[in-house]
């Protein structure tokens with residue numbers, strides 16, 4: 001049986017594990033106790049910790065830059081998240097067993113957010129004309145934007161990829177990259193019946209290369225990335241479940257690190273800059289999407305990645321416990337109720353109760369890492385419920401990045417969780433380059449390496 005319409009499984013080699021089309025969430029540390037009981041006092045403390053004007057709110061202009069990570073990687077991080085995990089159903093109010101919650105994404109780096117379920121099962125994502133066989137759909141009249149239906153809704157494998165202008169344009173870059181690879185293969189005389197499968201494989205493998213060799217080292221540091229890649233995983237194992245899964249320690253805590261990287265606003269091109277969101281009721285431009293993109297707002301990717309020595313890209317914000325102001329008032333989550341808060345920080349923190357996550361300190365000890373000191377978390381004491389001693393993992397990972405890595409990358413606990421899940425998912429996927437040809441090197445682009453800058457150039461959205 002093939003997965004997602006792919007036809008290039010190695011003949012006669014059975015998959016080592018089953019990759020579920022959709023899986024359930026799970027736990028890395030099932031034996032660790034929840035960081036706190038679900039009581040009104042703990043809920044109040046979490047709401048206090050994640051509120052606007054609280055510890056995590058940096059004030060109007062005070063969320064510092066991370067000199068090590070250009071702003072584009074924040075949205076590559078978001079795009080990757082949308083490839084791996086989606087829990088659109090769970091409630092913030094009720095506790096849930098992760099294994100009862102369905103993940104609406106395949107737990108693999110295979111771009112199901114772009115390819116959907118393949119040309120046969122998701123035909124609306126594909127160009128059906130014979131001359132463009134194998135290509136993803138682009139609106140010929142509006143090639144600068146995602147293809148949209150008559151009501152302006154983007155045609156996507158994951159609706160979240162049209163949540164803001166930047167991730168929306170990044171999705172378009174991946175669509176154009178796939179189509180450019182189809183053109184290259186066609187020019188090389190590849191059999192039309194093989195075009196889609198060949199192109200999809202090349203696109204996925206180059207994307208996986210970027211994930212492992214550009215994105216991960218930036219995020220967790222070169223040493224951690226190398227250690228997990230070369231010497232293996234110590235905590236993430238899927239053998240007992242016989243299929244890979246997304247642990248809640250990753251999806252609810254460590255991988256939400258990206259929320260602290262988001263800037264309050266971005267320069268998109270020389271004529272257009274705007275806040276990421278404006279609060280409901282406020283006026284002014286913002287970068288929320290979900291509607292046709294005017295041509296004058298097309299991305300100049302030089303503002304986001306190192307593409308041109310003459311243009312310094314904007315930077316991401318430091319990985320720390322401050323979150324840019326607009327994220328305390330998400331415009332798409334009205335009304336602002338205690339049970340459904342519009343503050344992204346409060347939502348993240350409440351999820352720790354929903355999924356009974358262990359504390360950062362408990363995870364650190366389990367990993368053999370000295371936990372953060374009382375002084376490192378002294379400010380948290382003010383919110384109550386003893387959260388400075390037993391700290392929600394997401395907050396802990398952010399504070400650890402600040403204290404142990406100067407806010408430039410994740411620290412040892414956060415970095416280890418992200419690295420193990422990335423490498424573990426890649427190793428579990430029988431179609432990934434790591435499984436099929438571990439010695440494989442990129443073949444597109446200019447050299448043996450392959451970076452986001454190469455992908456954007458080949459896609460034709462940057463020069």
Ligand code: HEM
Nearest residue numbers: 074077078081085086087251255256258259262347348351
């Ligand atoms: C403008 C940027 C972003 C916005 C507005 C945003 C917003 C959100 C929202 C509203 C949720 C659901 C919260 C909940 O109810 O639990 C969420 C979940 C999540 N976000 Fe973000 N996010 C952004 C960027 C990022 C980035 C850069 C990353 C990582 C690099 C990230 C990682 C995640 C993860 C892992 C989840 C959980 C996904 C799931 O399991 O369903 N996000 N985000």
